[in-house]
Amino acid sequence: xxxxxxxxxxxxxxxxxxxxxxxxxxxxxxxxxxxxxxxxxxxxxxxxxxxxxxxxxxxxxxxxxxxxxxxxxxxxxxxxxxxxxxxxxxxxxxxxxxxxxxxxxxxxxxxxxxxxxxxxxxxxxxxxxxxxxxxxxxxxxxxxxxxxxxxxxxxxxxxxxxxxxxxxxxxxxxxxxxxxxxxxxxxxxxxxxxxxxxxxxxxxxxxxxxxxxxxx
Amino acid sequence: xxxxxxxxxxxxxxxxxxxxxxxxxxxxxxxxxxxxxxxxxxxxxxxxxxxxxxxxxxxxxxxxxxxxxxxxxxxxxxxxxxxxxxxxxxxxxxxxxxxxxxxxxxxxxxxxxxxxxxxxxxxxxxxxxxxxxxxxxxxxxxxxxxxxxxxxxxxxxxxxxxxxxxxxxxxxxxxxxxxxxxxxxxxxxxxxxxxxxxxxxxxxxxxxxxxxxxxxxxxxxxxxxxxxxxxxxxxxxxxxxxxxxxxxxxxxxxxxxxxxxxxxxxxxxxxxxxxxxxxxxxxxxxxxxxxxxxxx
Amino acid sequence: xxxxxxxxxxxxxxxxxxxxxxxxxxxxxxxxxxxxxxxxxxxxxxxxxxxxxxxxxxxxxxxxxxxxxxxxxxxxxxxxxxxxxxxxxxxxxxxxxxxxxxxxxxxxxxxxxxxxxxxxxxxxxxxxxxxxxxxxxxxxxxxxxxxxxxxxxxxxxxxxxxxxxxxxxxxxxxxxxxxxxxxxxxxxxxxxxxxxxxxxxxxxxxxxxxxxxxxxxxxxxxxxxxxxxxxxxxxxxxxxxxxxxxxxxxxxxxxxxxxxxxxx
Numbered sequence: 001x002x003x004x005x006x007x008x009x010x011x012x013x014x015x016x017x018x019x020x021x022x023x024x025x026x027x028x029x030x031x032x033x034x035x036x037x038x039x040x041x042x043x044x045x046x047x048x049x050x051x052x053x054x055x056x057x058x059x060x061x062x063x064x065x066x067x068x069x070x071x072x073x074x075x076x077x078x079x080x081x082x083x084x085x086x087x088x089x090x091x092x093x094x095x096x097x098x099x100x101x102x103x104x105x106x107x108x109x110x111x112x113x114x115x116x117x118x119x120x121x122x123x124x125x126x127x128x129x130x131x132x133x134x135x136x137x138x139x140x141x142x143x144x145x146x147x148x149x150x151x152x153x154x155x156x157x158x159x160x161x162x163x164x165x166x167x168x169x170x171x172x173x174x175x176x177x178x179x180x181x182x183x184x185x186x187x188x189x190x191x192x193x194x195x196x197x198x199x200x201x202x203x204x205x206x207x208x209x210x211x212x213x214x215x216x
Numbered sequence: 217x218x219x220x221x222x223x224x225x226x227x228x229x230x231x232x233x234x235x236x237x238x239x240x241x242x243x244x245x246x247x248x249x250x251x252x253x254x255x256x257x258x259x260x261x262x263x264x265x266x267x268x269x270x271x272x273x274x275x276x277x278x279x280x281x282x283x284x285x286x287x288x289x290x291x292x293x294x295x296x297x298x299x300x301x302x303x304x305x306x307x308x309x310x311x312x313x314x315x316x317x318x319x320x321x322x323x324x325x326x327x328x329x330x331x332x333x334x335x336x337x338x339x340x341x342x343x344x345x346x347x348x349x350x351x352x353x354x355x356x357x358x359x360x361x362x363x364x365x366x367x368x369x370x371x372x373x374x375x376x377x378x379x380x381x382x383x384x385x386x387x388x389x390x391x392x393x394x395x396x397x398x399x400x401x402x403x404x405x406x407x408x409x410x411x412x413x414x415x416x417x418x419x420x421x422x423x424x425x426x427x428x429x430x431x432x433x434x435x436x437x438x439x440x441x442x443x444x445x446x447x448x449x450x451x452x453x454x455x456x457x458x459x460x461x462x463x464x465x466x467x468x469x470x471x472x473x474x475x476x477x478x479x480x481x482x483x484x485x486x487x488x489x490x491x492x493x494x495x496x497x498x499x500x501x502x503x504x505x506x507x508x509x510x511x512x
Numbered sequence: 513x514x515x516x517x518x519x520x521x522x523x524x525x526x527x528x529x530x531x532x533x534x535x536x537x538x539x540x541x542x543x544x545x546x547x548x549x550x551x552x553x554x555x556x557x558x559x560x561x562x563x564x565x566x567x568x569x570x571x572x573x574x575x576x577x578x579x580x581x582x583x584x585x586x587x588x589x590x591x592x593x594x595x596x597x598x599x600x601x602x603x604x605x606x607x608x609x610x611x612x613x614x615x616x617x618x619x620x621x622x623x624x625x626x627x628x629x630x631x632x633x634x635x636x637x638x639x640x641x642x643x644x645x646x647x648x649x650x651x652x653x654x655x656x657x658x659x660x661x662x663x664x665x666x667x668x669x670x671x672x673x674x675x676x677x678x679x680x681x682x683x684x685x686x687x688x689x690x691x692x693x694x695x696x697x698x699x700x701x702x703x704x705x706x707x708x709x710x711x712x713x714x715x716x717x718x719x720x721x722x723x724x725x726x727x728x729x730x731x732x733x734x735x736x737x738x739x740x741x742x743x744x745x746x747x748x749x750x751x752x753x754x755x756x757x758x759x760x761x762x763x764x765x766x767x768x769x770x771x772x773x774x775x776x
Contacts, residue, residue: 043602072414075421085386085407118584119621119680123635123687124611126604133634138625163391165407165418174392174408 003176004189014172015193021089021168022155022197028094029154030147033101038131040102041109055099063160066096071164089161097154104150108143109135141212148205152198159194169193249488251306257313266465270339271312278305279324279338279460283411286436286493287344290323297321299436301342303488304361304459304476308340311475330354333462340468341460344432347507356465358472359458361485363504365451366395367431369419369438372446376426379449385425388415395429398453404428412437420444430455432493439496447496456504469509477506535560535691535722536581541590543576550576551587552747558691563723565733565754568743569769574726577743578695581724582613595690611639614684614692618699620676622668622683628655629664632683639687647686654682658712674705678712691722698729730773734758742766 004011039051058066070092074080080088112135120130140147162171173190177183254260261268270276280301281288290297296316306316324332324343332338333355347357368387370376376385383403389396391408400406407424409415416437418424427434431451438445459476461468479485480503489500536558543551550573558564566574579585581592583599583606592599594613600606622631632651636642655661658678660671668676677697684692694713698706710732717723717736727733733740733754740757742750744765750757761767 068414071423072417075423076417078421081422113619113621115617115619115621116623119615119617119623119683121584121607122582122610122613122615122617123683124607124609124639125635126607129638133638134623138623141625163408163410163414165386165388165409165424167406167408171391171408175397178392178394178397 004186010172010175011169011189011193014167014169015197017086017166018155018158018168018170018193019197021086021093021158021161021166022151024086024090025093025097025154025158026151028090029097029101029151032094032098034105034136036098036102037105037109038136040106042131043127051102055102058095059099059103061096063092063096063157067092067160067164070095085165089158089164089166092164093154093158093161096157097150100150100153101147104143104146105136105139107146108139108141111142112138141209144205144209144212148202151205152201155198155201156194249303249306249484249491251310251316251484253310253315254313257311261471265467265471266339267312267468267471270314274314274318275320276305276309276312276314276318276340277320277322277338278302278309279322279329279332279341279343280305281325281343282323283413284344284433284436286439286496287432288342289436290321297323298492300362300432300488300492301344301457303492305340305342307479307484307488308459308472308475311471311478329460333460336462339461340472343460344430345458345460346430346455347458351460354463356461356463356469357458358461358469358509359476359506360456360504361459361476361506362432362457363501364430364432364455364457366398366428366453366455367434367447367451368449369416369427369434369445369447370425371419371422372444374425374446374448377448379452382426386423387426387428388418388424389428390415393429395453399428402452416445432457435493435496435498439493442495442497447498466510473506473509533560534558535562535595536724537591537593538577538581539591539593541580541587541592543580543585543587543589550746551580552745554590554746554748556741556748558722558724561720561722563717563721563725563736563738564741565737565739566724566726566741566743567728567730567733567769568749572743573746574743575695576746578693578724578726581691581693582610582615584615607639611635611687612690614681614687614689616677616680616684616692616694616697618696620668620673620680620700622676622679624668627665627667628660628671628679631668631679632686635683635687651682651686654685655679657715658682659708672705673701674708677701677705677709681709681712681716685716691724692716694723694725694727696726696728698727728773730758742769744769 036051036055039047040055042048070080070088116134116138117130120134125133158168159170161168162174169190173186176186258268258271261271280297280299282290282297284299286299288297288299288301296302302321305319309316309319322332322338324338324341329341329343329345330351333341345357347360351357368376368382376382379402382399385404386407387399387404388407388409389399390412391410396406396408407418409418412429412433415427419427420441431447434447438447459472461472476485485503486500494500534557538554538556541551541554542549554577566577568574576585580587594609597609600609623634626634629648629651632654633644633647636647636650637644652661652664655664658681660675660678663671663675668679671679697713698709701709706729710729713723713725713732714736725732725737737754740752740754741748742757742763742765750761750763750766757766758770761770
């Protein structure tokens with residue numbers, strides 16, 4: 001406990017790294033996931049197959065193994081050796097999360113009535129324009145709650161980075177538990193930190209959902 | 217040389233008498249210590265001691281690490297763990313009249329060393345087990361049989377050769393370990409990993425500049441890859457490895473200390489070191505002086 | 513030129529419009545949904561400025577016919593040409609062609625996340641590359657013309673069905689299409705809203721728009737149609753001028769159909 005209070009800046013630094021990791025991964029996952037979802041519902045068969053394969057392979061791979069690939073296997077092959085650790089963490093988390101995002105968005109796309117796409121095509125929009133201007137904006141609305149769940153899981157998943165060279169919250173927690181005779185308080189403090197971050201995410205999602213519902 | 221001679225002697229003995237108590241220690245392990253297994257060892261111990269029981273039963277369970285090359289390591293296809301710690305175990309077993317092949321090895325990880333001793337799951341723990349006051353509250357620790365300290369493992373072409381050089385570099389170790397904390401205090405960027413082997417990979421593939429932990433562990437990895445890795449800098453902490461035993465059996469302490477002292481004097485300790493950690497190319501150090509055992 | 517067809521009707525002459533200036537031509541068109549043969553060897557020529565009303569029992573293939581003309585439903589055999597050009601495969605070219613064919617759906621299909629004004633300007637801005645202010649100016653004119661100009665800033669869900677369908681017509685007109693397709697435009701409307709939509713369509717017909725209208729509104733067929741196409745079981749059974757069709761149908765299927773709807 002004394003360690004925690006006297007070195008509380010270390011706790012804050014660690015959570016700041018967790019937030020960076022989660023925020024960057026969130027952006028990359030949503031972008032990558034959106035592209036994957038569009039590929040899956042798109043008219044080009046090879047892209048549909050490629051996206052479906054990626055989603056199925058990566059979604060069925062444990063996150064830890066994705067991390068091992070990015071942090072150990074690739075560098076052993078000479079790839080990503082000079083890449084900063086935070087960026088590798090973002091890559092690993094995003095590679096893993098994107099298929100879940102893609103599936104959530106695909107569900108959202110399927111929830112948009114078919115007539116919306118037909119109307120868009122009927123006024124001459126291309127597939128890309130139909131997706132970008134008509135389908136995805138509506139899909140995202142339907143997708144906010146499941147997407148929030150995916151991003152919350154992702155935020156907690158960033159803790160795997162603790163054993164891959166990134167001193168984020170969980171890694172720092174291990175440092176304190178290693179030194180402290182009273183682990184329980186350390187656990188509670190760090191759990192509270194994660195809960196706060198996740199609650200902020202939930203509140204943000206709730207706000208978006210409300211705003212968009214009113215706008216309809 | 218000595219090894220070859222012993223094998224001949226052992227074979228002769230077997231042919232001559234076929235004695236069950238006869239050991240051909242180390243014949244499986246091409247380069248280990250050739251311990252001389254005591255005959256009628258049980259007679260040497262007083263009644264009621266744990267040593268007497270063990271010697272009579274002819275069984276000994278020793279907890280060692282399976283994942284630290286040079287110290288305690290067991291590959292997937294190996295029959296028994298190899299390393300400096302198992303060698304120490306063989307020396308102790310031999311004094312009880314127990315041949316190496318009759319030792320039961322049990323993998324211990326850092327977190328279960330005390331529980332294993334307290335529950336009697338193992339008789340001894342010889343697993344890069346640093347002696348600390350906190351640990352001595354709950355278990356017995358005899359020794360030290362080896363003293364090491366935190367050092368750095370770097371690529372053989374690395375420029376790092378003093379602790380000042382680590383400032384601003386990336387140094388890996390096991391997440392949450394004291395070693396990582398120490399190196400962070402020296403101004404390095406800490407890179408925690410789950411296992412030492414992942415950390416060594418990072419050094420080998422050039423992702424990080426160095427790995428840090430007890431020199432003994434680093435020597436083990438350097439011994440595996442002597443052309444590509446080296447251990448550098450003066451130890452900047454002191455870790456004293458002890459043999460763990462149960463506090464319910466305090467008589468074990470003096471026996472451990474006496475047996476290991478004997479091994480230090482006879483040169484068995486040196487042989488054990490040279491066959492394991494010594495393969496990294498470091499000189500064999502002076503064996504450490506051991507602590508006195510607590511009054512019973 | 514665009515008035516020609518209607519003048520002939522007024523003069524009482526029977527005509528087929530097939531000689532010159534066909535805008536949409538369907539030639540031996542077949543389509544299956546799995547085993548179901550939904551369009552059977554359909555031949556249809558629609559002249560410039562002509563208003564063709566397609567009627568028939570449900571499941572007769574009339575909606576499919578309508579949707580085939582802008583390739584929302586691809587066909588399996590035969591050809592469809594628009595203004596002399598065959599419909600291209602899915603892709604940019606088809607998108608460009610669709611811009612020339614306005615379509616109004618039974619369920620309106622207004623873009624739910626966009627305002628009324630944005631619904632109308634999306635096509636001109638995205639497809640025709642018009643400047644926003646230009647597109648908005650014309651969108652407001654069109655919305656005024658269909659009587660919903662004061663609703664421009666609202667979202668579709670805030671409008672009644674009749675208003676939404678009029679917006680959908682304005683949205684299609686904003687692309688300045690050569691032909692307008694109406695796929696049962698009043699079937700999803702409450703009865704009191706049907707006439708406000710039909711009025712807009714009649715006005716459009718008067719202005720000379722080429723129209724293909726799938727509907728059950730016989731009144732509209734009589735007042736605004738140049739020709740009635742009667743379909744049953746995926747085939748065109750009978751084509752005639754509205755008056756002639758309604759007073760003197762030739763086929764048994766048409767007689768049967770008219771008999772049923774006139775009872776109600």
